[in-house]
Amino acid sequence: MNEKSNTKLMPVVINQHLANVYPSLAMMAGMQLEVFTAIGEESKDLDSIAGILEVRSAKLRPLLYALVTAGLLIVDGNNFENNQEAKEFLIKGKPRYIGGMHSAYSDLWASTMHTAESIRTGHPQAEHDFGNMSQDELRAFIRGLDAGASATARRLQKEFDMGRFENILDAGGGSGGLAIALSRLCPSVKLTVADLSNVTPVTRECVQEANLSERISVEDCDLVNQKVQGAYDAIIMRSVLQVLGPEQAEAALSNTASGLRLNGELYMVGRVLDDSRLTPIDSVAVNVMFLNVYQEGQAYTESEYNNFFISAGLEKVSRTLLSGGYSIIRGTKVNET
Template sequence: MESPVPRPDTVNKSRFAADAAFAMLAGMQLDVFTPLQAGPKTAEEIAHAIGVGPARLRLLLYSLVTAELLTEQNGRFSNTPEANQFLVKGAPSYIGNRHATFSAQWVYKLKTAESIRTGVPQAKLDFSNSPRDEVEAFLRRINVRAVQSARALLERYDFTTIKTLADVGSGCAGIALTMTKACPHMQATALDLPLVTPIAQKVIEEEGMTDRVKVIAADVLSGPLPVLYDVAILRNLLQVLSLRDACLAVKNIGAAIKPGGMIYIVAQILDDCRTSPLEAVGFNLNFINLFDAGESYTEQEHRGWLSDAGFVNIERANFLLPDGDGVMTARKPK
């Protein structure tokens, strides 16, 4: 019996998935979904609500139907329950404002083959020669997600007894600021490279938190941090370092945590099979195009770094934060 002739089903599935993704992106950018919160509308009614012409919008609306974000009946379009939940402005779980992030990441990913072919990241993030206002704008954009991560950590973990906290690789100090605002007993330090710390200081001053959040310029690869802390939080730091440097960073940061203190690693964390979760797998395409080193490291790799640095009670959270990041925690022995 002859084997069935293979068909390009997986190829076509991937191709059509890209079409659906671009339709979703356009729908988010145009805010197609919010006017439909109140009920079904025609293409003309939606076009009027968002201030565009109906002829080309109608084509997008049918693409969104095939993407399973809208339904259509007798020429009237409605949100699916998922679109109502996540893509309508004002909804508690609204994520439609992430379209700029999606767009930027997809632009990077179009360069993947060339980055691999040349061995040079074709969309490299290198702020060493960038104007300060560009660096600041970028850091402020990603700070929104740092604040979200901090809020999620506060919901999941108990920080009520923590007096001192290090926000390592702080950017605009979103972790430090959010934690100290929620915990009046806490003092925090935002630590980052000298290029970044003046911007963090500016944001802290804007928030009126200079009495609670200090700034220190530090390179976690050059040696232990200069002060001891009860807790250190590393958000998206290790994943932009090489395997060797990530191990060194954990050791140096660990040396600055008091006995009995905790470390929280917030990052894209792969299962040891390296094919899940999908967010972390897909993020590796970003790393190929943006950084000379770094990747979504596995749970076992994180465990190895923490163990080598002398940590115990190493755990991986069984949940993901709102932006898809995982969490690893460990304790410094008393």
């Protein structure tokens, strides 16, 4: 006999999850169109915003009201205004602008739609193989991460006073966004960005565009298979180990740490799970996305990262929690190996 159905139970959580995706998609569209930049610091009416964006008012109207309900715009009659958060982070040209992240996130969100098939087949259905991407694919993806890299640079400087180092390596630094931001914060520090040989042309483009070629050098290096050349006071690895499987991550960290001077410090910045694997929620969720884009990449647990650091000869390992499921794990090279 079938169990009696609980007719009073409603699919509240299910419906919330089904509906909650739309505000995020509205925000993405607003970033892609640069709606927040078009509105700027002052309120504007619908037709004025549509004129700046060169779109039809009737098509833009639903998006503007969706952005109001998403908590990013304020409406007063027919006028729309950015709220304080949108003014600070989504107006292009402002110091803390992160609107350019849409190119990376639109790619990652689209990839996550393949999760069931990635699990079913055992292979990522939207694999990101940075060694084999075209220059256009790489450029679009890694430039989209620049805004987050700049925020990381500011946090590293605030927490750890990176200006006290003479030279710093940004290992797996992609577009060089972190090194560029750090160079502006700490102009006396000599910086180097190391990444795969097909990535570094994009890195050099970005460094040259920032007019920082004299202060930031760029080197080709396959961190999984090559030891870092040189001797650095500090090394930063942002969102690098999480794209690799456990054995590759351990090898990459060991190869990178070999480039530290005695008492040098290594900072790993990325998604980190608590050992329960249930928190932070953002890291739990992003691990589902990783299933679709990396063969074995994942948000590792704090204990797993500690083991990677110890295996690489790093001690005094500590964790600093950041927002969005990110953490900074810091270790020091206290002995020559």
